[in-house]
Amino acid sequence: MITLEFYDPSGRLEARQPHAPRLDGLAGKRIGFVSNEQWQAFRMLPLLKVLLERDFAGIEVLPVNTFPQGNALIGNEETAQEVKRSGVDAVIIGNAA
Amino acid sequence: MKNAVSGLGLAPDAAMVTFPIEMFLPGSDITPVEARKAEFYERLTRWKSEFAADGNGGSPLVSARGATFEDALTRANDLILARQWGDGLPIWPATRERVEWILAGTPLPREHALGTFPPRGGVATVEICAIALAMAGGRPEYLPVLVAAVEAFLDPAAGSEQLQAASGSAFPVVIVNGPIGQQIRLNSGFGCLGPDPQRPAGASIGRALRLLQQNVGGARPGVGTMANYGGLRYTNVVFAEDEENLPTGWPPHGTERHGFAPGTNSISLAFANGATNIRRRGAKKETPEEDALQGMHRMADFMRVPNLAGLAGYEHGTPGILMIPGVVAQTMVGLGWTKASIREFLWEHSRIPAEHLRRAGGYAWIEIDASKVTRESAALDPWPITSAPDNFILIVAGGGHPTNSYWLQGYSPGVIGREIRLPGDFARLVAAAEQDLYGAEGGRGG
Numbered sequence: 001m002i003t004l005e006f007y008d009p010s011g012r013l014e015a016r017q018p019h020a021p022r023l024d025g026l027a028g029k030r031i032g033f034v035s036n037e038q039w040q041a042f043r044m045l046p047l048l049k050v051l052l053e054r055d056f057a058g059i060e061v062l063p064v065n066t067f068p069q070g071n072a073l074i075g076n077e078e079t080a081q082e083v084k085r086s087g088v089d090a091v092i093i094g095n096a097a
Numbered sequence: 098m099k100n101a102v103s104g105l106g107l108a109p110d111a112a113m114v115t116f117p118i119e120m121f122l123p124g125s126d127i128t129p130v131e132a133r134k135a136e137f138y139e140r141l142t143r144w145k146s147e148f149a150a151d152g153n154g155g156s157p158l159v160s161a162r163g164a165t166f167e168d169a170l171t172r173a174n175d176l177i178l179a180r181q182w183g184d185g186l187p188i189w190p191a192t193r194e195r196v197e198w199i200l201a202g203t204p205l206p207r208e209h210a211l212g213t214f215p216p217r218g219g220v221a222t223v224e225i226c227a228i229a230l231a232m233a234g235g236r237p238e239y240l241p242v243l244v245a246a247v248e249a250f251l252d253p254a255a256g257s258e259q260l261q262a263a264s265g266s267a268f269p270v271v272i273v274n275g276p277i278g279q280q281i282r283l284n285s286g287f288g289c290l291g292p293d294p295q296r297p298a299g300a301s302i303g304r305a306l307r308l309l310q311q312n313v314g315g316a317r318p319g320v321g322t323m324a325n326y327g328g329l330r331y332t333n334v335v336f337a338e339d340e341e342n343l344p345t346g347w348p349p350h351g352t353e354r355h356g357f358a359p360g361t362n363s364i365s366l367a368f369a370n371g372a373t374n375i376r377r378r379g380a381k382k383e384t385p386e387e388d389a390l391q392g393m394h395r396m397a398d399f400m401r402v403p404n405l406a407g408l409a410g411y412e413h414g415t416p417g418i419l420m421i422p423g424v425v426a427q428t429m430v431g432l433g434w435t436k437a438s439i440r441e442f443l444w445e446h447s448r449i450p451a452e453h454l455r456r457a458g459g460y461a462w463i464e465i466d467a468s469k470v471t472r473e474s475a476a477l478d479p480w481p482i483t484s485a486p487d488n489f490i491l492i493v494a495g496g497g498h499p500t501n502s503y504w505l506q507g508y509s510p511g512v513i514g515r516e517i518r519l520p521g522d523f524a525r526l527v528a529a530a531e532q533d534l535y536g537a538e539g540g541r542g543g
Contacts, residue, residue, distance in 0.1 A: 002169040006190035007156040007228045009182050011219035011313040015148055016106030022142050037465075039123055047127060051134055072467035090141070 023090055028058035032088040034079065037069040041094035048092065062088065100315035101262065104218040108148030112140035155208070155224055161190070182312050183232075184304070184331060191231035199227040202240030204520045211244065212251035215258040217315025221247055225313055226305070233304035234297070236533075238281045238526040241517045242364060243302050246271045246335070247309065249366035249513035256409065256510030260368050261316045265406070266324040267368040267508045269306060270334040270418060272492060274351035275362030277517055278337030280527045282534075285339040287496030289420075290372075290503075291332060303333035329372060334505065339494045342423025344430040350492055353436075355514025362517035367415050367490065370406060371506030375399050377425065378500040389432050392425075393439070396502055397446035400482060403457040407482045410509040411471040416483040417507040418490040419443070425502070426493045436491055444486035448479035 023029060031052065035041040041064070049061040066086070068079045074093070083091055103109035114136045117129045161176050163169030173190040177183040189195060200207055200223070207224040214221050226243050230236075235243070250257050250269055260267040273283050284296040291300050307330055315321035324330075338350050351363035377392040396419065407416035429439065454460060463475045470484055483489065490512065495503060520526070 001162050001164060002166050003160050003162045004169045004173045004190050004192065005158050005160045006173060006192045007196060007231075008159055008180075009156070009191060009225065009228045009232060009308065009312045011156065011214070011221065011225045013103055013109060013217070013219055014106070014213075015103075015108040015146075019107055019112075019146050022144060025142055026138060040121060043123075043125075043127060044130075047130060051131060055134070055138070070465065072465075092141075 100217040104216040108146040112144040202237030214314035219313035229305040235301040245515040254511035283337040285337040299335035303335040368509040369505040370508040400447035414509040418505040420503040440486040451478035
């Protein structure tokens, strides 16, 4: 028998930062949206707002236009700081193309 | 999605819920989303990553067994396709011996990291470049060009983070300047976009880059890359400028665009998503002046289309790469044209009337662009397809015949240059290649 040994070409992965910590629950929390302002986000994010506000007591889901929107703005540091200053417990990022 | 997550440096096992809806289109019924809301809520609260890093070692080995060498090679190719590491064409399995041989082509240590490949975020080491080049049928003397191309590809200004995953079918174009082009037999003349059995370097280097995009970067069709069509992606585009036939006074592209000293081995990388031949020569008894002018109009007219590919590089990139043969460049210089006047003509005559832009919905795309310069260009009528004439890349390449020019439609936020680093014994590698590839049959064309 002939054995051909060869390298896996996919390369290694490094996790350089942890995922955002999870919330202990959604009831009573204040949630924001950061949207890239394309049509998918305009449909999906309002639906999530309706579902979350119906299913969790005391939750506040901010309107989709609370924070800067659009591909040019949602990834920059100013937007991140604005989200932090707002005091929301978490943000849901709606990004599609 | 996992690619996108790991590409940001996060663990790749993202919290994920697939909603049970058909293709998400404007007007789609999205109410079925509610059926999976409990899972969605769970991922927002209790989910934890279980990713364990691959560690810092080199690439693992896999094996294929067969009764004969041919059988083992066939099984290896089957395995490579089953693991989604191939491109559908036969591949050289990257054995230890082959990879060690190719690594002789760089002065860099094999573990040296050039960056991370988007969108998946795999680490692009010199070793993984050699593995890809081995699979692509490459040789050690090609490795310096591939390494430089990977460095340019991963420069954030190149835009690869977006273009790797985007639907626009972008492919990298690598233009090589300096003596290395001839030394490794990169084509710059007839059929320079390939294939060419006498000058196979461009195909191997470009194929290796594509395999890196796919395997390290995770850009698999419909998963890591949403390219609708994906044209020219088997080998990308890798060729040399025809420096021997540059008109007097025309600097090599690497010098003009990136400031490298003439004679420097360098690459220039841009992205394109279209490629077409443009008929340049006249058909009857045009005077040389008429012939040149008509050819310029045909090229500019072809560029004057409101498909907005050039928006990606409107400010800092390029609307495209125009390739003209040396004989054409020299004739035009003899008629009084300069590189600057050619670019100026193309810029002026490819401007799009506002009415045409409006009816094609162009303004909506311009208005949402991230670049202020691009957004402000909406006030111009006719609208220039790029912010400045110098953004056009003008390359002398192609066979010595005046009939055609070639346009690689730019889709390129940046144009990135890199110097090519050679190992100390590069001349020995080139001599070995001449012997291996052409010695037995009497040399080039034998």
